[in-house]
Amino acid sequence: MKVVIAGGTSGIGLATAALLAKEDAGVTITGRNPQKMEAALAALPANVKGQCVNGADASEIKAFMAAQSPVDHLVIALSGAKGGGLFKELDLAQLQAGFAEKFFPQLQTLQAALPYMAANGSVTLITSVSARTHAPGTSGLAAINGALELMVPTLAKELRPLRINAVSPGVIDTPWWNFLPEDTRNATFAQYAQAAPVGRIGKPEDIAAVIAQLIQNTFITGQIITVDGGLAL
Numbered sequence: 001m002k003v004v005i006a007g008g009t010s011g012i013g014l015a016t017a018a019l020l021a022k023e024d025a026g027v028t029i030t031g032r033n034p035q036k037m038e039a040a041l042a043a044l045p046a047n048v049k050g051q052c053v054n055g056a057d058a059s060e061i062k063a064f065m066a067a068q069s070p071v072d073h074l075v076i077a078l079s080g081a082k083g084g085g086l087f088k089e090l091d092l093a094q095l096q097a098g099f100a101e102k103f104f105p106q107l108q109t110l111q112a113a114l115p116y117m118a119a120n121g122s123v124t125l126i127t128s129v130s131a132r133t134h135a136p137g138t139s140g141l142a143a144i145n146g147a148l149e150l151m152v153p154t155l156a157k158e159l160r161p162l163r164i165n166a167v168s169p170g171v172i173d174t175p176w177w178n179f180l181p182e183d184t185r186n187a188t189f190a191q192y193a194q195a196a197p198v199g200r201i202g203k204p205e206d207i208a209a210v211i212a213q214l215i216q217n218t219f220i221t222g223q224i225i226t227v228d229g230g231l232a233l
């Protein structure tokens, strides 16, 4: 079983690579930053491969996918962090940048992979429960992630028998949050832990376990699986 994890050098993608490599999958991870790639490969089992590829660059991602053929399973964890903030003050150029960092790179990666995907394989997008939490300050993030989530059921019908699903995480302790200073980040995590019915924020492994299930269970397609500790309830 060959799995490509686009955005596998950090956080959710990295935890997924570690889990699948343990289950004997042939795993290849991507990311843009060579130092992050080196650190990730050093932390993962020796059979995991990696290549620096920018998912926002159409020709790079096309050439990379052609070289991976055939791919059984594709996980797409790419994102930036732009597009958040109260709407009254939201710079729409930042929202556009948010789409350019997540929405389009995810779709571009999927499109580039399609000619090389095994017909009985799967694709898992990583979206965000911000699409459904209705929290002030998240309308832009909801738009980016909601747009991806809306496409999933239709793609599952168009691309059959290839399965396509999304995992929609709540707040997960990953380097995605490093844009916040440590004390603000800790306070934010504590607030979200309090708000979530399970009383904690998530670990990347919480999401990786569900991605692995979606890869393995051949009877699931077109679904958005929320893994948020109940945050969106």
Ligand SMILES: NC(=O)c1ccc[n+]([C@@H]2O[C@H](COP(=O)([O-])OP(=O)(O)OC[C@H]3O[C@@H](n4cnc5c(N)ncnc54)[C@H](OP(=O)(O)O)[C@@H]3O)[C@@H](O)[C@H]2O)c1
Pocket: 006, 007, 008, 009, 010, 011, 012, 013, 030, 031, 032, 033, 034, 036, 037, 053, 054, 055, 056, 076, 077, 078, 079, 080, 101, 102, 105, 126, 127, 128, 129, 168, 169, 170, 171, 172, 173, 174, 175, 176, 177
């Ligand atoms: N953490 C959370 O609380 C949370 C909540 C909801 C949804 N999510 C979503 O979960 C997914 C994974 O996030 P994470 O928290 O694991 O973030 P992360 O730790 O920042 O990891 C993101 C990964 O994607 C790579 N990446 C980003 N843009 C790329 C591009 N254009 N081309 C190639 N690689 C790219 C990064 O490597 P380079 O930087 O080296 O490119 C890194 O490997 C994202 O879609 C995020 O929006 C996260």
